[in-house]
Amino acid sequence: MDTKSRLLAAAKTAGFVLLALVPPVLSFGLNTLMLQLMPVFLMMGFDPITAIDLQMLTFSSLFAVLCGLWYALAFLRKRRKASVQGNSQTPAAPAEADRSKRLRRWGLCLLASLLAAVGMQYVAYVIEQAIWALFPSVRAFQAMLSGGGGGNIRLLPILYMVILGPIGEELAFRGISQGYAGRVMPFWAANILQALLFGLLHANLVQGAYCFLLGLLQGCFCRWGGGVRYAIPMHILFNGVSYLIMGWIESTLALNAPLFCLLGFVAVGVSVRLFRWGTVAEIAP
Numbered sequence: 001m002d003t004k005s006r007l008l009a010a011a012k013t014a015g016f017v018l019l020a021l022v023p024p025v026l027s028f029g030l031n032t033l034m035l036q037l038m039p040v041f042l043m044m045g046f047d048p049i050t051a052i053d054l055q056m057l058t059f060s061s062l063f064a065v066l067c068g069l070w071y072a073l074a075f076l077r078k079r080r081k082a083s084v085q086g087n088s089q090t091p092a093a094p095a096e097a098d099r100s101k102r103l104r105r106w107g108l109c110l111l112a113s114l115l116a117a118v119g120m121q122y123v124a125y126v127i128e129q130a131i132w133a134l135f136p137s138v139r140a141f142q143a144m145l146s147g148g149g150g151g152n153i154r155l156l157p158i159l160y161m162v163i164l165g166p167i168g169e170e171l172a173f174r175g176i177s178q179g180y181a182g183r184v185m186p187f188w189a190a191n192i193l194q195a196l197l198f199g200l201l202h203a204n205l206v207q208g209a210y211c212f213l214l215g216l217l218q219g220c221f222c223r224w225g226g227g228v229r230y231a232i233p234m235h236i237l238f239n240g241v242s243y244l245i246m247g248w249i250e251s252t253l254a255l256n257a258p259l260f261c262l263l264g265f266v267a268v269g270v271s272v273r274l275f276r277w278g279t280v281a282e283i284a285p
Contacts, residue, residue: 013184020190023172024197027063034059042228053156060160062079064168071228108278109225113234116217116271117241121249122264124210125257138205139178154246161243166235173198173215174222174231191219214238220272223277 041051091212132139173194181190195215199208214235221231241249252260 016180016184020177023176024201031059057156057160060164064164067168067171071171080148105278108274109230112271112274113237115267116234117237119264122261126261127210128206162240168237170228170232170235175216175228205261
């Protein structure tokens with residue numbers, strides 16, 4: 001390879017890596033912009049908690065839409081074109097058999113996602129306890145961050161935290177970041193990069209650590225499933241369990257933390273096996 005070819009290859013690699021870095025920058029910039037809506041919502045008569053909810057809902061909606069459009073234009077259109085060309089050269093499968101195969105795949109993937117979503121709560125607990133033991137000051141900071149939540153289940157946080165947030169983050173990190181990075185580096189490196197970006201986005205040590213592991217798992221789900229369509233339900237379930245039934249998780253930890261943490265790790269392992277069994281390994285773009 002001559003010097004010009006090497007320079008072109010290096011420029012291509014740098015370009016795709018820079019594109020992979022855009023989603024977290026977009027998230028930070030859009031969130032900063034949406035903070036300017038807080039005074040507007042307060043002037044409209046909303047209480048501070050509702051104003052924060054509306055600001056987060058606006059941010060999550062815009063981020064999901066922007067990432068969805070980007071993902072569709074940059075990846076889905078290309079993959080659909082390749083799929084049409086491939087299908088034109090192979091005989092069509094019977095509709096009933098194809099439908100049955102899809103239902104089986106989705107059923108196994110949803111079961112795997114539920115197991116992973118519950119199991120990862122216990123993995124997160126183990127990580128949290130380890131970090132608190134190593135860095136006691138982090139515990140006070142974490143308590144400050146989680147303070148004021150009140151434990152009340154509200155509709156708006158369900159919309160932006162359980163539904164729109166996971167959709168936007170999966171499109172951004174497993175779809176766009178992993179997709180671009182995967183064009184110029186092996187899967188394992190692209191997966192680590194997007195998971196690291198995903199962890200850093202959460203901007204605190206405890207959340208960042210377990211979100212990094214969650215991102216690695218989600219990256220594998222995306223790889224094995226041929227796209228983000230299976231990773232999104234798992235992320236929705238994880239956030240849903242965290243927000244809606246965290247009290248039940250905490251009660252099991254109070255009952256027997258070592259046992260339930262062990263079961264959580266086992267659940268994650270079983271979920272990986274089920275997911276691999278239920279999907280045809282396709283290379284995500």
